[in-house]
Amino acid sequence: MKLFSKEQIYEADRLTIERQNISSADLMERAGTQLFNWMHARMQGAQVPVHVFCGIGNNGGDGLVLARHLTTHGYHVKTYIVNYSDKRSKDFLINYDRIKSVTKDWPVLLTDDESFPEINPKDIIVDAVFGIGLNRPVVAWVVALFDHFRASKAFTLSVDVPSGLYLDKAPEHTNNVVSASFTLSFAAPKLAFFLPQTAQHTVQWDVLDIGFDQEYLSSVDTEAELIAKHEVLFLFKPRTKFSHKGQFGHSLIIGGSYGKIGAVTLACKGALSAGSGLVTAYIPKCGYTALQASLPEAMVITDTDKNCISNINVAMQPSVVGLGVGMGTDSKTLKAFEAFLKENKSPLVLDADGLNMLAQHTALLKMLPAQTVLTPHPKELERLIGVWKDDFDKLEKVKAFAHTYNVIVVIKGAHTITISNNKLYVNTTGNPGLATAGSGDVLTGIITGLISQGYAPLEATVFGVYLHGKAADIAVGKYGYQSLLASHVIDYLGAAYLDLFKKPDSQDREQEKEGS
Numbered sequence: 291m292k293l294f295s296k297e298q299i300y301e302a303d304r305l306t307i308e309r310q311n312i313s314s315a316d317l318m319e320r321a322g323t324q325l326f327n328w329m330h331a332r333m334q335g336a337q338v339p340v341h342v343f344c345g346i347g348n349n350g351g352d353g354l355v356l357a358r359h360l361t362t363h364g365y366h367v368k369t370y371i372v373n374y375s376d377k378r379s380k381d382f383l384i385n386y387d388r389i390k391s392v393t394k395d396w397p398v399l400l401t402d403d404e405s406f407p408e409i410n411p412k413d414i415i416v417d418a419v420f421g422i423g424l425n426r427p428v429v430a431w432v433v434a435l436f437d438h439f440r441a442s443k444a445f446t447l448s449v450d451v452p453s454g455l456y457l458d459k460a461p462e463h464t465n466n467v468v469s470a471s472f473t474l475s476f477a478a479p480k481l482a483f484f485l486p487q488t489a490q491h492t493v494q495w496d497v498l499d500i501g502f503d504q505e506y507l508s509s510v511d512t513e514a515e516l517i518a519k520h521e522v523l524f525l526f527k528p529r530t531k532f533s534h535k536g537q538f539g540h541s542l543i544i545g546g547s548y549g550k551i552g553a554v555t556l557a558c559k560g561a562l563s564a565g566s567g568l569v570t571a572y573i574p575k576c577g578y579t580a581l582q583a584s585l586p587e588a589m590v591i592t593d594t595d596k597n598c599i600s601n602i603n604v605a606m607q608p609s610v611v612g613l614g615v616g617m618g619t620d621s622k623t624l625k626a627f628e629a630f631l632k633e634n635k636s637p638l639v640l641d642a643d644g645l646n647m648l649a650q651h652t653a654l655l656k657m658l659p660a661q662t663v664l665t666p667h668p669k670e671l672e673r674l675i676g677v678w679k680d681d682f683d684k685l686e687k688v689k690a691f692a693h694t695y696n697v698i699v700v701i702k703g704a705h706t707i708t709i710s711n712n713k714l715y716v717n718t719t720g721n722p723g724l725a726t727a728g729s730g731d732v733l734t735g736i737i738t739g740l741i742s743q744g745y746a747p748l749e750a751t752v753f754g755v756y757l758h759g760k761a762a763d764i765a766v767g768k769y770g771y772q773s774l775l776a777s778h779v780i781d782y783l784g785a786a787y788l789d790l791f792k793k794p795d796s797q798d799r800e801q802e803k804e805g806s
């Protein structure tokens with residue numbers, strides 16, 4: 291699913307009005323009616339007090355349309371105008387007049403923090419104060435209103451975005467943004483719903499289709515894309531009846547050091563379970579027995595050094611190399627890494643200490659093959675690109691870094707984002723059960739195993755991140771968040787593949803739609 295920028299949403303709005311020959315007020319009527327339909331379907335006439343807070347722009351206009359429909363359908367509605375400016379939009383004014391014609395209970399004007407209404411915990415707040423038009427800090431008394439929403443503990447439904455949320459930068463302070471229980475976003479969710487600093491502002495979200503011009507939506511190229519089953523399905527490479535293991539490549543996993551052989555085992559098993567035809571581990575001598583005993587499907591080559599990698603010497607041409615898990619950054623290992631990079635001709639996936647060595651010796655970055663996949667967690671990323679101002683700044687910095695070195699960067703996290711060629715692929719699978727030792731090693735193995743089968747590095751990365759999270763989502767049903775182990779993610783990788791072709795049941799569809 292495309293994640294549109296603010297400029298693209300305004301353009302969709304303009305073109306829709308032009309091509310469908312409707313007025314902007316008609317489009318606002320559609321938006322407000324969709325909001326009403328969503329609420330009406332769930333509330334079925336329940337007499338819960340609904341407080342609709344409207345700003346003075348088009349977001350507020352949407353709120354007024356909703357309030358009018360709620361009123362005419364007999365709901366218990368109270369409407370407020372949050373009068374933070376006197377520059378009222380044309381369509382806001384049209385709907386301000388319209389609501390006055392359906393009720394004697396006219397909207398209450400709020401102009402300062404003296405006049406906030408009482409809101410009970412069982413009431414509903416509709417937040418239509420600011421939409422995507424926010425372009426400067428929210429004035430203090432409106433921030434106080436947002437605090438008032440929070441303090442009420444009432445269910446808060448935000449229209450389009452939680453008010454106070456910018457689409458392209460972090461808020462000045464978290465309290466400057468409404469804490470939405472649910473956001474109904476027009477046309478598509480916003481990128482800010484997926485970033486660690488800003489996702490917290492809405493617990494859940496859903497998308498409302500307000501009939502924007504389809505031709506524009508399908509043809510416009512967005513910088514960010516949300517990756518769910520629909521997006522990865524076409525990447526999948528089926529096997530034919532006469533397939534043999536020689537067609538699925540040979541993955542070489544290089545890593546491990548004394549006490550950290552398990553990381554290599556996990557990565558090798560991840561690669562095999564992703565479908566790599568053959569997997570060889572290159573590890574220090576100390577890990578030989580442990581690895582052979584725990585993973586009979588893998589082949590093992592040992593370094594001359596007992597405890598760390600000191601000289602990468604393999605008499606084979608692997609289809610792909612995954613390097614760095616549990617590897618350590620010993621000076622001997624660093625030398626071996628540099629020598630390896632000079633000779634290596636295979637596609638490369640770098641994780642953990644592979645990344646740490648790059649960060650310590652940035653000259654090595656120029657030696658990476660084109661489209662090398664780097665999979666840093668936040669700390670490793672910071673070592674590579676330095677500190678960032680906020681999540682949006684981080685994305686800009688990673689885009690520049692990926693472009694400069696012609697690499698693919700996987701920013702791991704709750705919503706892992708893959709960045710390549712100035713595009714962002716925002717993953718939707720995965721859960722807090724993955725916050726456990728070794729889950730990143732498994733991901734490295736999966737991506738390596740996909741490249742080995744002939745997936746292009748970017749495809750392998752986007753698909754691998756999806757499968758890794760999906761396997762965890764299925765496994766968590768059995769183990770719960772706390773007890774999920776990295777090995778379980780491997781055990782459920784097959785289920786994640788099978789799930790690609792499972793017909794969604796209604797519960798799955800709801801969950802995908804509601805961003806949960």
Ligand SMILES: NC(=O)C1=CN([C@@H]2O[C@H](COP(=O)(O)OP(=O)(O)OC[C@H]3O[C@@H](n4cnc5c(N)ncnc54)[C@H](O)[C@@H]3O)[C@@H](O)[C@H]2O)[C@@H](O)CC1
Pocket residue numbers: 299300302303304317318321345346347348349350351352374375379419420421422423424425426427428429449450451476500
């Ligand atoms: N234009 C569209 O694409 C559509 C927009 N709709 C709604 O319109 C919203 C966007 O409306 P607007 O562009 O009018 O903007 P908003 O309603 O988000 O904000 C109103 C105006 O307030 C001003 N403003 C921004 N930050 C401020 C601040 N901190 N303090 C005081 N004033 C501030 C801006 O000039 C802005 O235009 C969307 O989020 C959506 O809810 C819908 O009606 C459907 C179609």
Ligand SMILES: Nc1ncnc2c1ncn2[C@@H]1O[C@H](COP(=O)(O)OP(=O)(O)O)[C@@H](O)[C@H]1O
Pocket residue numbers: 666667702703704705706719720721722723724725726727728729730731732733
């Ligand atoms: N809260 C979370 N929700 C979803 N995925 C998560 C969460 N926390 C961690 N992950 C995922 O788990 C993996 C952790 O990787 P990493 O930190 O490298 O682990 P390790 O070094 O232990 O192998 C990443 O793929 C990351 O996206």
Ligand SMILES: [K+]
Pocket residue numbers: 349417418419420421448449450451452453
């Ligand atoms: K809003």
